[in-house]
Amino acid sequence: VSRFESITMAPPDPILGVSEAFRADTHEMKLNLGVGAYRTEELRPYVLSVVKKAENLMLERGEFKEYLPIEGLAAFNKATAELLLGADNPIIKQQRIATVQGLSGTGSLRLAAALIERYFPGAKVLISSPTWGNHKNIFNDARVPWSEYRYYDPKTVGLDFDGMISDIKAAPEGSFILLHGCAHNPTGIDPTPEQWEVIADVIQEKNHIPFFDVAYQGFASGSLDADASSVRLFAARGMELLVAQSYSKNLGLYAERIGAINVVCSSADAAARVKSQLKRIARPMYSNPPIHGARIVANVVGDPALFNEWKEEMELMAGRIKSVRQKLYDSICAKDKSEKDWSYILKQIGMFSFTGLNRAQSDNMTDKWHVYMTKDGRISLAGLSAAKCEYLADAIIDSFY
Numbered sequence: 001v002s003r004f005e006s007i008t009m010a011p012p013d014p015i016l017g018v019s020e021a022f023r024a025d026t027h028e029m030k031l032n033l034g035v036g037a038y039r040t041e042e043l044r045p046y047v048l049s050v051v052k053k054a055e056n057l058m059l060e061r062g063e064f065k066e067y068l069p070i071e072g073l074a075a076f077n078k079a080t081a082e083l084l085l086g087a088d089n090p091i092i093k094q095q096r097i098a099t100v101q102g103l104s105g106t107g108s109l110r111l112a113a114a115l116i117e118r119y120f121p122g123a124k125v126l127i128s129s130p131t132w133g134n135h136k137n138i139f140n141d142a143r144v145p146w147s148e149y150r151y152y153d154p155k156t157v158g159l160d161f162d163g164m165i166s167d168i169k170a171a172p173e174g175s176f177i178l179l180h181g182c183a184h185n186p187t188g189i190d191p192t193p194e195q196w197e198v199i200a201d202v203i204q205e206k207n208h209i210p211f212f213d214v215a216y217q218g219f220a221s222g223s224l225d226a227d228a229s230s231v232r233l234f235a236a237r238g239m240e241l242l243v244a245q246s247y248s249k250n251l252g253l254y255a256e257r258i259g260a261i262n263v264v265c266s267s268a269d270a271a272a273r274v275k276s277q278l279k280r281i282a283r284p285m286y287s288n289p290p291i292h293g294a295r296i297v298a299n300v301v302g303d304p305a306l307f308n309e310w311k312e313e314m315e316l317m318a319g320r321i322k323s324v325r326q327k328l329y330d331s332i333c334a335k336d337k338s339e340k341d342w343s344y345i346l347k348q349i350g351m352f353s354f355t356g357l358n359r360a361q362s363d364n365m366t367d368k369w370h371v372y373m374t375k376d377g378r379i380s381l382a383g384l385s386a387a388k389c390e391y392l393a394d395a396i397i398d399s400f401y
């Protein structure tokens, strides 16, 4: 009998497992609206042209493949902090930000969780209800206790702002508050600028530590600056904060696993100490990060022509998602004879739409219509083409009633 007899079969991942089920389906109308991965109108994966240009540059240069330092590629770390805060942000000149290249957003969140576990014993992380499915796994595995703050209001299919504020207020002083910088996953519902001000007030009041997860900067609105405005608002108040970044969506570098963890501190000395301890955590975890994606980001951001072209491509991607969101809404309204108000689909921002479909209705979408989505009712609009909107509208209406 095997020595591994006691290891049971793990359940499929609620998000990545959907793609596995999609691949196994042979139905010709099948549609994968599960994982948050951008597809073109032809439903093909998309490698940005600036990425290809940067890679050709790198090939011509014939660069080495030596180990990076534990904290990653310096040119990348500089570029990623400047993209986040703005190149002229005084925090950067004052060297008050500790930036460590992480294994994309997931790996960066995990590094931060390990730092919290080690240096903030007993501190809790508050996560939104609902939130990205992997947040709970990351904090559980890092042995960081978490609890939820109210976020989604099923009655209005909108933000339960009062609930969110009162839960953040009620949390023990000095809790970490995990916030989605833009394009909240899975709801697509973001606080307004005014609401962000109030969220910052209550976090300051309670001496909490803001912890932003920024996985869609530039991808949600099409503007790098607009999508970073919540983080920059908190930083401008002089708050210390953590920010995990990812280039999976906005630069299409999914499998290159490129991201960063940033810790804005009140002094350069604190930032240096924080960075040194993040390195100490990373070394036994994976030693040092992959170089390819870091060089792509550094080359794209470092070259004005490539940087501008990247911004154009982000606007294109965000634009396609916005137009497919509108087309889906129009298709549903044209077909649905009830008075149901579907406008929440239009108000949502970013890659996802929270349809309001419950578990059983989401199952019907898959079992009967071969539309693959997460069981919380989320669909990734990035996987939808204009041509498929009619079909999807039929499936949603059939499943809703």
Ligand SMILES: Cc1ncc(COP(=O)(O)O)c(CN[C@](O)(C(=O)O)[C@@H](O)C(=O)O)c1O
Pocket: 015, 016, 034, 035, 036, 037, 103, 104, 105, 106, 107, 132, 134, 180, 185, 213, 215, 245, 246, 247, 248, 254, 259
């Ligand atoms: C809020 C949030 N934070 C972090 C990540 C991590 O992304 P990465 O490790 O690739 O940088 C995602 C990606 N979430 C998904 O788009 C999704 O929700 O489908 C998908 O990539 C995933 O891994 O689940 C995310 O939505």
